[in-house]
Amino acid sequence: MTREQVFKDLTEIFWDVFDDEDIELTDETTADDIEDWDSLEQINLVVACEKKFNVKFDMKEIQNLKNVGEMVDTILAKVG
């Protein structure tokens, strides 16, 4: 799976979770950039990513994620 593909799929997850297809992600996007990205939606994002990419995260990984770029890289490292 390419980084571009992960990025595209992740964008669709964001659209679905936040019900907003105007969201445009970059590597630098953080929770500060998306109004509704709170702790509840963070959990929903994690759950949606685990289902979509068929991967498992651990709590520490989730807590250490700083932005979308790190999220993409973490997923990519798991799916290969």
Place this chain on the structure above:
Amino acid sequence: MNNYKYEDLKVGMSESFTVTITPEMLDSFKGITGDINPLHNDEDFAKAKGHQGRVAYGMLTASFLSTLAGVYIPGERSLIQQVETKFANPVYIGDELTVKGEIVELVESVQRLELKVVITNQNGKKVLRGKMGILVV
């Protein structure tokens, strides 16, 4: 009160309890919410609309989902994150409801359970269907 830890939970586990709807419950709900809609408060109005009597508030029926999670599954460690419900059939005063939840998914990374919930009346008719996302904290 139950006190399941995340490690105790398995997909397929379920819990249920029963509750009978009383006029006092509707009156208390009206007092709390300020919903004075006559469908729930005026017997004649409700009958004129084709019902057998005052219709219980859908959100009153749904409120028992709080008890399901907070007391039964997982119980003390419950933190409800989200609830989706459909009100499938009307509930009336005197109805005996069975509130049931079954774990359909466990997400270890965030210690969350997904609960499929169904509330049925004394005739076995579903009055509410839905799902809940609950953290085990």
